[in-house]
Each structure stands twice: as structure tokens, then as C-alpha cells.
Amino acid sequence: MRPVSSEFLVLKATALFVLWVLLSGSFDWVHLVLGGVLSFTVAWINSGHSPFVPKFRLWGNILLYLPWLFLRIVEGSLHMSKLILNPDLPIDPRLIRVEPKLGHRSAVVLLGNSITLTPGTITAEVDHDVVPETLIGEADPDALLVHAIDETSARDVTSGRLEAKIAEVFKNEERSL
Amino acid sequence: MDILSVLFILAGLFFLIVAAIGVIRLPDVFSRAHAVSLTDSLGAFLMLVGLALHEGLSKNNLKIIAVLALLYIQNPVITHATIRAALRAGLKPWRRRPS
Amino acid sequence: MKTFFFLVLLVLAILIGAYLYRVLQGPTIFDRLLGLNGISTKAIILLVLMGTVFERVDMFIDISTGYALLNLVGALAVAKYLEQKGLP
Numbered sequence: 001m002r003p004v005s006s007e008f009l010v011l012k013a014t015a016l017f018v019l020w021v022l023l024s025g026s027f028d029w030v031h032l033v034l035g036g037v038l039s040f041t042v043a044w045i046n047s048g049h050s051p052f053v054p055k056f057r058l059w060g061n062i063l064l065y066l067p068w069l070f071l072r073i074v075e076g077s078l079h080m081s082k083l084i085l086n087p088d089l090p091i092d093p094r095l096i097r098v099e100p101k102l103g104h105r106s107a108v109v110l111l112g113n114s115i116t117l118t119p120g121t122i123t124a125e126v127d128h129d130v131v132p133e134t135l136i137g138e139a140d141p142d143a144l145l146v147h148a149i150d151e152t153s154a155r156d157v158t159s160g161r162l163e164a165k166i167a168e169v170f171k172n173e174e175r176s177l
Numbered sequence: 178m179d180i181l182s183v184l185f186i187l188a189g190l191f192f193l194i195v196a197a198i199g200v201i202r203l204p205d206v207f208s209r210a211h212a213v214s215l216t217d218s219l220g221a222f223l224m225l226v227g228l229a230l231h232e233g234l235s236k237n238n239l240k241i242i243a244v245l246a247l248l249y250i251q252n253p254v255i256t257h258a259t260i261r262a263a264l265r266a267g268l269k270p271w272r273r274r275p276s
Numbered sequence: 277m278k279t280f281f282f283l284v285l286l287v288l289a290i291l292i293g294a295y296l297y298r299v300l301q302g303p304t305i306f307d308r309l310l311g312l313n314g315i316s317t318k319a320i321i322l323l324v325l326m327g328t329v330f331e332r333v334d335m336f337i338d339i340s341t342g343y344a345l346l347n348l349v350g351a352l353a354v355a356k357y358l359e360q361k362g363l364p
Contacts, residue, residue: 022243023338025236077192077219080211084199092273093208116253119215122207124260147260147270149211179277186284193318194287197294200314206306209298213314224321228328231277240337241324244344248317251348255313258352262359263306 013043061169062110068165069114072156076119079152092150095124097143098157107170112144114162120153121146178230185227192220205271206263210256217252221245281329288322304363309354316347 016039024031083091098115100108112123125145148154156162192215199212222245229241292315299311320340327336 019243022239023341025334073218077215080199080215081192081195084195084202084212089202091203091208093205093270094272095270112257113253116214116257117218117249119211119218122210122214122260123257124207124264145264147207147210149208183280190284190287193291196314197291200298200311201294206302206304206310209307209310213310213317216314217317221317221321225324228324228333231328232333237333237337240334240341244320244324244337244341247341247344248320251344252317255348255351255355258355258359259306259309259313262355263304265359266306266361266363268304268306268363 009043013040016043057172058169065165065169069117072114072118072162076121076153076156080119080149083149090150094148094154096146096148096154096158098146098163099143100163102163102167102170104170104173107166107173108144110169111163111166114166115144115146115157118156120150121148121157178233182227182230185223185230189220189223189227192216192223196220206268207260207270210260214252214256217248217256221248278329281325285322285325285329288318288325292318292322305358309351309358313347313351316343316351320344320347 017035020035020039021027021032024035083089100111102108102111108126112126115121115123123144124147146154146157148157196212196216199215200209203209203212225241225245229238232238232241295311295314295318299308299315302308302311320343323336323340323343324333327333330336
């Protein structure tokens with residue numbers, strides 16, 4: 001049993017309680033008390049999963065990062081629509097390797113999610129030990145395997161633009177891998 | 178307000194139609210996943226924002242935004258799980274033959 | 277306005293047919309899984325739209341939230357199962 005971090009417990013219970021109020025939509029004291037008790041219980045039962053709590057400044061940075069990501073999504077969607085509607089279907093799918101130089105586990109998760117959310121690129125493999133070597137040659141210890149639809153999308157990832165932005169979001173955190 | 182909502186919904190519908198064409202046209206499961214992710218990210222966003230604008234200022238707007246946030250969190254996870262399962266099961270991605 | 281929403285509803289239903297073709301036809305089982313995922317995303321939008329047409333968004337939005345949560349669990353379970361089992 002891991003030690004329960006009280007900060008994380010309170011954060012999780014609050015998030016669940018907000019969701020409860022949003023879904024029930026009524027402000028009777030019966031509903032509020034029932035929701036409070038239930039959300040605290042659920043948060044306490046599975047509080048041993050992840051000890052990582054983002055600091056307040058990090059939440060702000062992530063919120064500021066989201067509009068930038070949305071612009072990338074619009075860009076990728078337009079490019080992808082152009083590819084699909086072209087009668088010749090000029091796609092050229094490929095698997096590429098990305099080696100993130102991020103010193104934080106959550107940063108790698110954010111990078112993988114952002115890559116998948118952008119149309120045109122999908123994170124296909126994150127685990128280090130089970131990368132199929134027949135597909136990409138020699139396995140690399142820290143590589144993300146990304147499936148890209150064509151040259152332009154692949155360059156979007158390999159140019160390191162996304163990675164630099166995420167490194168900026170996480171620049172005040174200490175390393176943890 | 179209604180004009181804006183109609184514009185948003187029509188734009189969303191365009192992306193949904195393009196994604197459906199892509200799901201039928203593209204050659205293998207890896208490239209079809211790109212087309213599905215087109216719907217998930219931009220199409221759903223535009224449609225739901227258009228519907229929220231038509232709804233006006235009310236409690237339902239918050240719920241629509243909650244559904245949108247849920248979609249944005251869960252769709253990358255599901256796509257990644259499917260693609261990883263396909264890759265680990267030994268499926269080879271389709272390559273364009275050098276002409 | 278109501279006619280417009282009804283037409284959009286109709287187009288969405290036709291689009292679900294396109295995904296259904298992929299589910300029934302798809303060469304591998306992962307194509308079928310992907311098609312089901314696309315259908316569920318469209319079903320969520322369809323439910324909210326239906327609430328707008330019937331002017332009961334408060335009821336239908338709850339159904340769509342529940343559908344989204346169930347879809348996440350189901351899709352992950354099937355994907356994990358197929359990953360361990362490999363291609364049939």
C-alpha cells in the first residue's frame with residue numbers, strides 16, 4: 001500500500017464532486033451531501049494509483065498550451081481533408097521514431113496525447129521493451145513510435161516544434177522518469 | 178446567434194462527411210485511424226459548439242462542454258489502444274510502392 | 277430552424293451507414309473496432325442533436341455522457357483483449 005498524499009486526495013475528490021454537481025444539476029442538501037460522501041469515498045478507495053500532483057502554475061501552463069494545440073489540430077485537419085478529397089489519394093504512410101528529450105513522465109504522456117489528437121499523426125507505441133524490431137530496425141530505449149500519413153505530417157513531428165512547446169510547459173518541474 | 182450556430186454546424190458536418198469518405202477510401206487500418214481522428218477532434222468540436230450556441234446561456238451549456246472535454250480526453254486513448262493492438266498483433270502498415 | 281436540425285440528423289444517420297459498411301466489411305478485426313469507435317462518437321453528437329430537435333437537451337445530454345463513459349471502458353477492454361490474443 002502506497003502512502004496516500006492528502007493533497008492528491010482532496011484534488012481528486014473535488015473534481016469528482018464538481019462532476020457530480022454538473023450531472024445532477026440540483027442543489028438540495030440531500031444531493032450535495034450524498035455527492036460529497038460518495039466522491040470522497042471513491043477518491044479514497046483508489047488514491048494509491050498516481051502520486052503525481054501538478055502544481056498550480058503547471059495547470060496554468062497546460063491551460064495556456066491548449067489553444068496552441070487547437071491551432072495545430074485545425075492545421076492538421078485541413079491538410080488531412082485535402083489528402084482525402086484528392087482523387088489520386090496522395091498518401092504515403094510511414095512509421096517514424098521520435099526520441100523525446102523530456103525529463104518527465106507526464107510530459108511524455110502529454111506529448112503522446114497531443115500527437116494522437118492532431119489528425120495526420122498517431123502514437124503507435126510508447127513502451128520501451130516491446131517495440132517490434134522487424135518494423136523499424138534496431139530498437140531504441142526511449143523512442144515513441146509514430147505513424148504518420150505523409151511527408152508533411154511526419155515533418156510536423158520530427159521538427160520538434162511540439163516537443164519544444166511541451167518542454168516549455170514543464171520547464172519548472174524536477175526530472176522524474 | 179442562429180446564423181453563427183448554423184455556420185458552425187455546417188463546418189462540422191463538412192469534416193464528418195470527409196471523415197466518412199476517408200474511412201471508406203483509405204487502404205488499411207492505420208490510415209483509416211487518421212480519418213476517424215479527424216471526426217473525433219475537429220468535427221465533434223464544431224458540431225457541439227454550434228449546438229451550445231443555439232442553446233443560449235443555460236445550464237445545459239456546461240454539460241455540453243463537459244461532454245466535449247470527455248471526448249477530447251478519451252478519443253486519443255481509444256485510438257492509441259486500437260493502433261497499438263493492431264501493431265502488436267503483427268499487422269504491417271500499408272506502404273506506397275516506389276514507382 | 278427545426279427543419280435544418282432534422283436534415284442534419286438525417287445526414288448523420290447516413291454517415292453512420294458509411295461506418296457500418298466498414299464494420300461489416302472490414303478485412304481485419306481492428307477495422308471493425310475502429311468503425312465501432314467512429315459510430316459511438318457520432319452517436320454522442322446524434323443524441324445531443326436529437327435533444328435539440330425535441331427541445332429536451334437536459335435529458336439527452338445525460339444519456340450521451342453515460343454513452344461516452346461506457347464506450348471508453350468497452351473499447352479499451354476489447355483492444356486489450358485483442359492485443360493479447362493476436363490476429364485470429
